[in-house]
Amino acid sequence: MRRAVFGFEVLRESGMPLTNPWLAGPSPDAVLPQEALEERILNLFSIQNMAVIATINSDGSPAATPVRYYSLGFEIFFTSWNASVKSRNLLRDARVSAGIFAPLVGQASSRGAQLFGTARTLERGDPASDDYWEAFRWQSDHVERGRPPSEPPTDPLTVITPHRILYTEHWLRRTGFAPRQTWRPSA
Template structure:
């Protein structure tokens, strides 16, 4: 029987990608998608919330209403897990990431928001809400800078690399 992807047959390799190549693939995934699932934990247990996001380097950011359940959960426990993935056609196209880190909630007047707003396409949200594009955002911004990322891409097997790669924040 002819196979489209004969490199998927047999055991998966265990070779690690060099860090710079892994980071490039993660950045590509982050830049090519715009929806993720944010997992938080609160008094009622875990909650998984679909969120539209933007990225800056390896950080994921999104806006949120301060009164939302996810924000109440983040106030109680800032540890989060984020799952995102590219559309799946078959095993060869399997590509996604699990991001683990702590959420930082930046109030509308927090100067730490500035570099993130520059990468956030806030004009889209302003247009959707009928807000003038001449007024910059004045919203709560949530930023998750990862401590660890589990990246999965089965196409890596083709070049002899493990389909699951682990990125960890370098220690100072």
């Protein structure tokens, strides 16, 4: 049964209004153009700041740790002292996965990314770390912890370079695209 509410047509399934009828039925399977997919991933990275990093313990079991991250392009990075479990795990095995997601209100708002790649640790003073440190907003953290903003952190940076990103956004279904899209770096 259908009826109009504020000029919008409302579909009723099983006596209940279907708020997002485009979520019903099979998912489309159209692939989003690379440029549009990259724009959506970069937007997600820019509007979120927490990721769950999954590393591999020495016994082969997984270890998942939430971190506050920053991004440059498709790489994400965070600070961690070398003695932490995640840093020790990554020094032994650089394979890593990270999950970044937007707050979930319902299926229509489901949006996130799973990064699969490798991690590298850059010590302070390493010239390869300069661009990352410039993008890292450590000053507010220092002030919050009572440290002077004139003294930058000495902890190393961990940079995750993805070789694949699985991007999920159910809103894509509205326009006929699959809700899960796979990104790989251009060759």
